[in-house]
Amino acid sequence: MTATINENVSSALELGHxxxxxxxxxxxxxxxxxxxxxxxxxxxFTPLARFKGLLDGSASDAKLTRTEExxxxxxxxxxxxxxxxxxxxxxxxxxxxxxxxxYAPDVTWIQITGELDAPARIKxxxxxxxxxxxxxxxxxxxxxxxxxxxxxxSGSTKLGAQVTYLIGDGAQLDAISLADWNNDSIHAAQNSLxxxxxxxxxxxxxxxxxxxxxxxxxxxxxxxxxSADLFxxxxxxxxxxxxxxxFVDHTAPKTRSNVAYKGALxxxxxxxxxxxxxxxxxxxxxxxxFEQNDNxxxxxxxxxxxxxxxxxxxxDIADAGHGSTxxxxxxxxxxxxxxxxxxxxxxxxLVVHGFFNDIIRRIxxxxxxxxxxxxxxxxxxxxxxxEAVTSR
Amino acid sequence: xxxxxxxxxxVEVETEEGAKEILRGVNxxxxxxxxxxxxxxxxxxxxxxxxxxxxxxxxxxxxGEVLLDGENILELSVDERAxxxxxxxxxxxxxxxxxxxxxxxxxxxxxxxxxxxxxxTWTKEVNEALGRMTLDSSFAHRSVNEGFxxxxxxxxxxxxxxxxxxxxxxxxxxxxxxxxDALRVVSEGVNRYSAQGDRGVLLITHYTRILQYIKPDYVxxxxxGRLVETGTRELADQLEAEGYDKFINAAV
Numbered sequence: 001m002t003a004t005i006n007e008n009v010s011s012a013l014e015l016g017h018x019x020x021x022x023x024x025x026x027x028x029x030x031x032x033x034x035x036x037x038x039x040x041x042x043x044x045f046t047p048l049a050r051f052k053g054l055l056d057g058s059a060s061d062a063k064l065t066r067t068e069e070x071x072x073x074x075x076x077x078x079x080x081x082x083x084x085x086x087x088x089x090x091x092x093x094x095x096x097x098x099x100x101x102x103y104a105p106d107v108t109w110i111q112i113t114g115e116l117d118a119p120a121r122i123k124x125x126x127x128x129x130x131x132x133x134x135x136x137x138x139x140x141x142x143x144x145x146x147x148x149x150x151x152x153x154s155g156s157t158k159l160g161a162q163v164t165y166l167i168g169d170g171a172q173l174d175a176i177s178l179a180d181w182n183n184d185s186i187h188a189a190q191n192s193l194x195x196x197x198x199x200x201x202x203x204x205x206x207x208x209x210x211x212x213x214x215x216x217x218x219x220x221x222x223x224x225x226x227s228a229d230l231f232x233x234x235x236x237x238x239x240x241x242x243x244x245x246x247f248v249d250h251t252a253p254k255t256r257s258n259v260a261y262k263g264a265l266x267x268x269x270x271x272x273x274x275x276x277x278x279x280x281x282x283x284x285x286x287x288x289x290f291e292q293n294d295n296x297x298x299x300x301x302x303x304x305x306x307x308x309x310x311x312x313x314x315x316d317i318a319d320a321g322h323g324s325t326x327x328x329x330x331x332x333x334x335x336x337x338x339x340x341x342x343x344x345x346x347x348x349x350l351v352v353h354g355f356f357n358d359i360i361r362r363i364x365x366x367x368x369x370x371x372x373x374x375x376x377x378x379x380x381x382x383x384x385x386x387e388a389v390t391s392r
Numbered sequence: 393x394x395x396x397x398x399x400x401x402x403v404e405v406e407t408e409e410g411a412k413e414i415l416r417g418v419n420x421x422x423x424x425x426x427x428x429x430x431x432x433x434x435x436x437x438x439x440x441x442x443x444x445x446x447x448x449x450x451x452x453x454x455x456g457e458v459l460l461d462g463e464n465i466l467e468l469s470v471d472e473r474a475x476x477x478x479x480x481x482x483x484x485x486x487x488x489x490x491x492x493x494x495x496x497x498x499x500x501x502x503x504x505x506x507x508x509x510x511x512x513t514w515t516k517e518v519n520e521a522l523g524r525m526t527l528d529s530s531f532a533h534r535s536v537n538e539g540f541x542x543x544x545x546x547x548x549x550x551x552x553x554x555x556x557x558x559x560x561x562x563x564x565x566x567x568x569x570x571x572x573d574a575l576r577v578v579s580e581g582v583n584r585y586s587a588q589g590d591r592g593v594l595l596i597t598h599y600t601r602i603l604q605y606i607k608p609d610y611v612x613x614x615x616x617g618r619l620v621e622t623g624t625r626e627l628a629d630q631l632e633a634e635g636y637d638k639f640i641n642a643a644v
Contacts, residue, residue: 331449336486336536339446340500340552341474350499354490354535361490 023247023279026091030102033095042094045273045305046214047241053132054096054160054188059103062133064124064157066108073114074147076122078106084138089164090192090218093247097190097216100160104136111140112147112173119148119176119365126157129184129211135161139175143168143196148365149175154209156182162190169196169223174204176363180375181209183240189215197223197252204363205261207234207242208375214243221252221284230259231359233372235379236302238267245275246291250284259291262359264352265302266382273305276322285316295326296355349380394424394461394477394559396592401456403437403444414440416617417456420594424559427586427593429603431628432614433636438596439483441614442564446480447473460560475504477559481549481566488536493548494518496536497555504556518555524584525551526577543574550581560592561585567602579605600632615639 024042025032035056036043048055068076084107092098112120126133141147145168153159167173179187187210195201207213219228228248236242248257263272276291295304308322329351337347353376360372403415414437422428432438444451445458447470457464465473488496497518502508509517519529525547537545546566553561563582567575583606586593595606603611603625611628613621613636620639621627 332486333488335448335470336482336488337491337496337500338470339474339480339482340496340556341471341503342499343471343503344469346499346503347471350491350496351488354488357490358535 069121096188104134126155129156165193195226198225205232224254227256232261236270243273266298268301270302397459429608479558494532
């Protein structure tokens with residue numbers, strides 16, 4: 001096949017860049033990602049004034065403090081930016097990610113080569129919300145490897161980060177990203193995951209702390225039979241801005257995606273944004289996709305934006321759908337629990353636990369399940385006048 | 393010995409056309425040890441009576457009292473009524489995602505008893521109560537009513553009745569939608585509960601079928617928001633043979 005034919009096939013199947021607001025152009029070149037004005041579709045929800053250094057900052061040697069627990073089958077090394085780019089994967093889709101790649105002092109390369117018998121845990125701790133920090137991580141999962149990988153963020157930071165996952169054919173990866181920041185932290189995250197043929201990804205994202213967290217997660221498929229479950233939990237308190245953007249790019253036939261994000265909000269100016277974009281390309285015949293976002297508003301003064309988008313370019317789809325709910329407590333849930341003697345406050349606590357437990361229980365790492373449940377418990381303890389919240 | 397007295401109960405619901413009176417002066421006294429059946433046509437307000445006693449926020453009491461051993465429970469919150477000894481088995485039990493049956497039952501039992509159940513015997517007690525309702529122990533780990541079949545939801549209600557063991561149980565069309573085997577299992581549960589001798593049952597039903605298994609001491613006919621006739625079991629047989637027409641016509 002000549003290069004010309006290749007190009008023609010590629011353009012007929014639209015495997016290149018698709019002109020769509022759902023799909024900014026992936027590029028390592030900063031010139032392709034101008035400083036946003038706030039009117040751009042992908043930036044219109046983000047409070048740019050509070051986010052500034054992450055869009056126009058400069059290089060910095062600052063790093064998060066890293067400690068790791070790596071079972072056999074995982075190695076960690078440091079490589080250069082150029083070496084990281086050569087490994088492949090989805091290029092940055094916004095300016096914060098492009099800057100992270102450009103300015104990170106080095107790249108942490110996590111290689112998973114076997115079937116792990118315990119989760120690989122990497123703890124990343126920030127020590128200052130004033131110091132501009134850039135991080136670039138590449139995770140390579142060998143074909144048929146099987147692993148659970150936890151990136152566990154905490155402390156105070158002003159962080160722009162790009163995390164690139166390259167998941168080999170037939171591999172099974174549970175990737176867990178936990179943002180348990182102090183409340184002064186600012187974090188722009190881009191998680192880009194390329195899934196190999198017949199590989200299975202479960203991506204979990206838990207965003208509990210931080211002043212502003214803006215996380216963009218991008219998926220593409222390197223071959224048919226690849227499957228992605230994307231699960232998220234977030235809990236925004238007064239003044240917090242927690243934004244989760246998903247872009248699932250069905251680039252191969254017979255692939256599957258399932259998205260379920262759940263959030264709670266409480267307090268004045270707590271703001272969450274969830275944007276779930278799914279693009280089904282011409283080539284992506286016979287795919288299945290479903291995405292769901294549910295928000296529980298626990299007090300007045302909070303705002304949840306929830307936008308599912310589905311763009312379909314083929315007529316041959318096995319299943320596609322999405323849903324979004326934002327609301328207060330369901331009176332029926334509370335009535336049922338209270339009719340069994342459970343007081344209103346405890347009933348509300350049970351309902352919120354249940355709401356999140358639906359996601360948390362899927363992790364399969366017992367100590368992490370417990371930690372997250374405790375964290376939710378602590379968030380609920382902060383909810384002032386839980387009793388006073390009414391859906392009537 | 394306890395008494396549940398419903399006195400001149402008037403209840404409204406908010407509709408698009410404004411407030412609508414559903415209960416128009418209900419009077420009924422139930423003593424512990426007694427089983428009362430309330431039978432009536434669709435739309436007569438039977439379920440409203442059940443929900444109003446339990447305190448569902450959708451229903452507004454405009455007049456009357458419900459006294460449990462002399463205390464007007466209409467002044468209590470929903471959970472306080474339950475802790476005072478009232479239980480409502482719902483016609484449509486609610487699904488509560490993510491809350492396990494085990495956690496739910498333990499929390500409820502703790503609230504009702506005022507102390508946590510004994511760890512040593514509790515799991516066994518729950519499993520046995522579920523087992524008597526032909527629900528296997530895996531149900532304890534499932535979310536409350538989520539994905540349960542209609543019959544499983546009803547059996548779960550009666551398992552709760554046995555575990556929480558209230559003074560008075562209001563069963564709102566617990567028999568509807570049950571096949572004959574499930575009906576028998578559910579009836580046996582209710583009979584075990586009332587056989588303790590010091591518990592009262594208000595059984596609300598549309599059909600006489602369940603009365604083959606649960607023998608009421610009193611049968612009441614409920615039409616257009618009131619009790620229009622009270623009798624014994626023979627009244628149920630009469631309703632079975634003749635239907636509600638006679639009472640509906642009289643009430644209009």
